[in-house]
Amino acid sequence: MADVKEESKRYPLLEFEYDKGPYEKTLELSNQPGFVSYTSGNPDNYMHEGFGFSRGDDKKVLEHAVYLLKKKKSKRATLSPSELRELCDDFRHYCYCVKYADGEKAVLQDLMEAVLFYGGDKVVYEEVIDWHKDTEERPAPSTESIFDFDKLYIKMGDRFLFLENNVFAAMKFYGLAALEWSTAPLDPILCGNAGEYAVDFDEEYETLIGLAQGNPYNESYSTTLLSHYNDLLKLEYPSQMPTTLSDFTDKVRGILNHNGKSPSFHQRIALITMIVLMRKYLVPEMAQLSEDDCSSLRQSEIIEKSRFLKGTDFDALAVSAQKIGTETLSYRDYLYLAQTAHLSNLILLELKAEGTEKKIAYYTSSEVFSYMLPVKCTGEKKDRLGKLTVMHLSYMNDPNEGQTLLQTVYGDQYDTGKKDRKSLNVPYVFVKCFTPRVDYLPMWEMYGDHAKGCCLIIDWETTKNLSCAVEPTLYHVCYLRKNAKNMVLRGDNEKLAQNYKEIERQLRQLRQITKRLNKANRPYFDSLLGKVLYLFKDSSYSYEQELRVIYQTKDNILHTDGDKPWLFVQTPFPLQLDEVILGPKFPDVSTRVPYLQEQLDLMCEKTGTEKPRITLSEIDYR
Known part of the structure; x- marks a missing residue:
């Protein structure tokens, strides 16, 4: 019994589980x-020119929806993809009737629940968001035509969280439950129904979304669980698992014991914090498992828990886990991949420069610099003011970008063989x-437009503090000797003097x-190296x-102007510039x-940053 308990403490994340059955029922x-019992079904297409403005259109939509729903009375029923598309179309059309014609709000809520039952959550979400945007841009609608079905939205959010552990969904x-709807003054006759659908969820949502984004719990109300959570969250990525993690998982398991009621705020917090820590510590726990002689006993837990890594930097572990036991992916190979992810995280920690480099230099041409100044940041580009463009990897000057590390760790195995056609995917x-x-x-010569450009001295520490941003993280680059006895030499990496041996x-x-x-x-191995590459x-x-x-990222990608656009993203914050040094060959200094x-001055005034000094390079260069 003592060995079992010790095993549980050694692998608390893989051991973690709770009974989802009672939640499924609640x-x-x-x-x-309800409208199925008093509406006849009709499979005919009801759409016509001017739909939504003719009397009875709402009833025709329901008749078609009932035709689909009456065929599926079982609680385990499913719709075929084509049937689900038809039901989602009915839902969209009935939304239109509620907005502009004779549709009934209570009926729409029932139809929405049926659509959610069959997996139409994406359509429901999009329809609610679109209508909410419309209400912000036009005269306020009546309370009878807004989609403030908060209780249903919370229930669906709870289903995603407690049944699927899908925090994002x-x-x-x-x-949706926290949306604020602007409505026309209440009709006294309808006042009695005004609070039937909505609940006050704003403050709770703010707390939950902050935790889901990986932020510490900073509310005045706290518990020993949340204090414990904050301590675990602020730890740097561990080479060894924190021994207190098992105590945390035990507390969460106790909180999640179902009491026959709908999930509480405290239970939502407990499960979200558990999932956040699962994403932080699951990889090192699996790496620890890879050295365990009895690791084969954990294969089912690995497959089940790996889904928590979906959508993270180590998504490849979630994807490949479903292939464990196939001809190409043995369980042992999967554990090698887990070790790879763990080592990648440890290397990132060694290379992290946050807090060590307070001021950093960026060399560029005066033209590129101008793209963060007011003259170029107007109209649709005003959000670019004071921010850096971060260009796609393809435009770097080193042809081996992303390959140097692979060449080093693969050695003679590095694949340089010619293929029929070279892949151009980037x-x-x-x-x-x-x-x-x-x-x-x-x-200056290499990056400062042959000394005719400028060098921006960025106060990185102040920039990050002003923005309160965690990302992006600043890293040191490590320089490698591919054919030497030692790959990492101290002389090549003066900023890594304490870390180069590790x-x-x-x-x-x-x-x-x-x-x-x-x-x-x-391919999995390469993917799991991530940023380290x-x-x-x-x-x-x-x-x-x-x-x-x-x-x-694939999100928020922007394009340069012109016939041959280049891809870039932006820093999410304006920079605090300490100094702008003009190059040794900067032309027409006195007039420019x-x-x-x-x-x-104008940029700093608009971005709320301090004005930098403008200086001339001390280098005598012709």
Whole structure:
């Protein structure tokens, strides 16, 4: 018994579970709305020109929906994809009737619940959001034509959270319950129905969404669970699992014991914090498991828990877990992949430069600099004021970007063989490069428009503090010697003097994994390295002592102007510039500085940042 208890403490995340059965009963949805009993079904197409403005259109929509629903009376019933599309169309059309014609709000709520039962949550969400936007842009509608079905939205959010552990989807529906609807003055006759659908969920939602985003709990009301959660959350990524994690999971399990009622606010908090910590600590726990002689006993738990990594930087572990036991992916290979993810996280921690580099330099041309000044940030581009553009990886000057680390850890196994056709697919990776080298001739020549540009000195610490932003994170670049006895030399990595031996050890572990891993699983291995791939360069570039921020995203991508647009993203905050150094060969200094100063003053006034100094390079260079 003692061994079992010790095992539980060693792998608390893999052990964690709670009984979902009672929640399934409490959070049950109905697929048989009340109107089914008094509405005849009709399979005919009811759409016509001017639909929604003819009397009886709402009834025709319901007749078609009833035709579909009457065929599926069982609580386990499912609709075919074509039937679900038809039901979702009926739902959209009835929404239109409620907005503009004779549809009834109570009937719409029942129809919405049936659509949610059959998996039409995306359509429901989009329809509610679209109507809410419309009500903000036009005269306020009556209370009878707004979709404030808060109790149903919360129930759907609870289903996603407690039955599927899908925090992202849960937050979307909790967010619907927190929407504020602007309505016309209440008709005294209808006042009695005004509060029938809505509940006060705003403050609760603010707390839940903050926790779901990985923020600490900062409310005045607290418990020992939340205090424990904050302590676990603020720990750096661990090389060893925190021993107190098992105590936390025990407390959460106790809170989630079902009491026969709808989930409470406290239960929602407990489960969300559990999922956040699952994403933080599951990878190191699986890596720890990989060294356990009895690790094969955990295969089912691994497959089940890996889904918590879906949508994270280690999505490949969630995807590949479903293939464990197939011809190409053995359980042992999966654990090698978990080790890879763990080592990647540890290397990121070693390379993290936040808090160590307070001021950093960015060399660029005067033209590129102008794109963050007021002259270029007007109209649709006004949100770019004072912010840096972070360009796609493809535009970097090093042809081996993203390959240096792979070449090192694969060694002779690195695939350089020619293929019939070269793949041109590129990752969605965006990189911005900085250096601690201020007013440094090689940097002026290489990146400062051959010394005719400028060097922006960024107060990175103040910038991050003003914005309260966690991302993007600033990292050191590590320089490698591919054919030397030691890959990481202190002389090449002066900013990593305390860490270079540890990085060397971690790279050797990755090299051992590549030798043992089935070649078919190399795409997973490469994917799990993530940002680390773009933080290693050949030692020939070591004079730069480069720092980087990296985005891996498909969201909020922007394009440069012109016939051949380039891709970029932006920092989410304006920069605090400490100094703008003009290059040794900056043209027409005396005539251009007044305009530059005026633009900088205006930029700082609008962004709320301090005005930087404008100086001239001390380098004598022709």
